[in-house]
Amino acid sequence: MTTVRKGQAPAPLERRAFGERFRQRFSDPAFEAERDAIGRLEAIAWLAYDGGRKAPRTVKAGAGFADPDDELSVDWLDAKRRIDEAQARQRDPASPSRVLVIACGPRNDGTCPGEASKTWRLARSACEAAGAAGAEVELLDLSRLASEPDLHIHPCKGCVSTAMPLCHWPCSCYPNHGNGQVNDWMNDLYPRWAAAHGVMLVTPVHWYQAASPLKLMMDRLVCADGGNPDPTRTSGKDPAKAKALELGGWDYPKHLAGRLYGLVVHGDVDGVEGVRRALSDWLDWMGLIRAGSAGVLGRYIGYWEPYARSHEALDADAALHAEVEQAARAVVAGIGELRAGRLQRPDRGLRAPRPK
Numbered sequence: 001m002t003t004v005r006k007g008q009a010p011a012p013l014e015r016r017a018f019g020e021r022f023r024q025r026f027s028d029p030a031f032e033a034e035r036d037a038i039g040r041l042e043a044i045a046w047l048a049y050d051g052g053r054k055a056p057r058t059v060k061a062g063a064g065f066a067d068p069d070d071e072l073s074v075d076w077l078d079a080k081r082r083i084d085e086a087q088a089r090q091r092d093p094a095s096p097s098r099v100l101v102i103a104c105g106p107r108n109d110g111t112c113p114g115e116a117s118k119t120w121r122l123a124r125s126a127c128e129a130a131g132a133a134g135a136e137v138e139l140l141d142l143s144r145l146a147s148e149p150d151l152h153i154h155p156c157k158g159c160v161s162t163a164m165p166l167c168h169w170p171c172s173c174y175p176n177h178g179n180g181q182v183n184d185w186m187n188d189l190y191p192r193w194a195a196a197h198g199v200m201l202v203t204p205v206h207w208y209q210a211a212s213p214l215k216l217m218m219d220r221l222v223c224a225d226g227g228n229p230d231p232t233r234t235s236g237k238d239p240a241k242a243k244a245l246e247l248g249g250w251d252y253p254k255h256l257a258g259r260l261y262g263l264v265v266h267g268d269v270d271g272v273e274g275v276r277r278a279l280s281d282w283l284d285w286m287g288l289i290r291a292g293s294a295g296v297l298g299r300y301i302g303y304w305e306p307y308a309r310s311h312e313a314l315d316a317d318a319a320l321h322a323e324v325e326q327a328a329r330a331v332v333a334g335i336g337e338l339r340a341g342r343l344q345r346p347d348r349g350l351r352a353p354r355p356k
Helices: 015-026 029-051 072-091 118-132 188-193 212-224 238-245 272-285 307-316 316-341
Strands: 059-060 071-074 098-102 136-142 198-206 262-267 297-299
Touching: 015 029, 015 118, 015 307, 059 072, 059 238, 071 072, 072 136, 072 188, 098 118, 098 316, 118 136, 118 198, 118 262, 118 316, 136 307, 198 212, 198 272, 198 316, 238 262, 262 316, 297 316
Parallel strands: 098 136, 098 198, 198 262, 262 297
Antiparallel strands: 059 071
16 A cells, blocks of 8 residues: 655635635625625634535445445535446437537636637537538537636546545546535536537637637646546545555546547647647547548648738638538538447457556
8 A cells, every 4th residue: 555645735714714705706896785695604604614524515425335324425425427328328229419619718708808719710610511401509608617607627637646535427526515625617518528428628828828718618628538436436536545456456437438439629820730739639539539640630820910900810711611511511421420339449348458
C-alpha cells in the first residue's frame, strides 16, 4: 500500500470570512429589505459548511452495489439512473441514430459580447446537415455557462491522480451542498453524451487552447474514461481504499467508447492545428472513432483581419460552410456503418499493455 500524502489543504474559512463571502451574492440594494432573512440563511449555510454536509440526502445503495448498505447521495443515484437510461436508448438497435453537436465557445448575443458567435453559427450548419442526413440531432450550446444565472461546470478535482477508482462514474464530487457548489451542469451533460451515437465538437481557439467551457467539460469527462461506477467500493472518497483497489488490478472501463466523432476547430491568427490535434488525441484516447479525414477540420476565418469583420468573413467562406456540413454528414454515415456492423475499431478487443 502506498502512502496517502496530506498537508496541502488550506484551513477552513473562519466564521466572519464565510459570512462576507456568502453575502456577496446579495450585494444588490434590491435585497436590502431582506437583510434579516439573509442573515438567517447565512447562519444555516455556515452550519452546513462547518459540518461538511456535502451530501445531506442519502439512501442505502441497495442491490447491484458491492456494499448495498453503504449510503449514497440521492443526487448521484439520480445522475446514474439517467445515464443508464440514456445508455439503454443508445444501445437499442431500433432507436434513431443520434448526434450531439456541441458549440464549445463562451460567446452569445445575450451576454457581454452582444453578438452571436461564429462557433454557434457553424454548429447550427452541422445540425442542419446531420438532420438532413437522417439523424436525430441535439445542439448543446456551452455558451449558456456565460449567460445563465447559477449554471456551472465546476472544475475537476483530479481524483483520478490519487487512484482511478476514486474517480466515480458519474462524478460524485458535485454537488457539494456544504460548500455551496451546486447547479452543476455535468449531471445533465453526461446523459447527453451517453445517449449519442456520434458527437461533433465545434470550438474556437482561445490563446492556443480550447475554449474554457469545453475544457471544463473535458476535464469532468475523465470519469467516463476508466471511472468507477460503484462508489461503495471506495466507501465514497476513501483514498487508501481507492489506491488498494487500483493496485489490485483495475479494468479502466471506457464508458463512452465506440461512438463516432467529428471535430471543427476555427481560429483567426494561430493555434488551430495544435488544438485540433489535442482534441483529436483526447477523443481517440476515450475510444471514440474518427469520422474519417473529412470529419475533422482545422480552419481560419478572416485570417489576420479585424475581428469586427469576422462574421462577414464567415459569410463569404462558402467552402468552410460546405466542409462543416460534410463533416456532419461523415459522422452520420459513420454511425450508420457502425450500427450495421460494417465499421469496427481496429483495436477493439486489444488490452492495453499499460492501462491508464
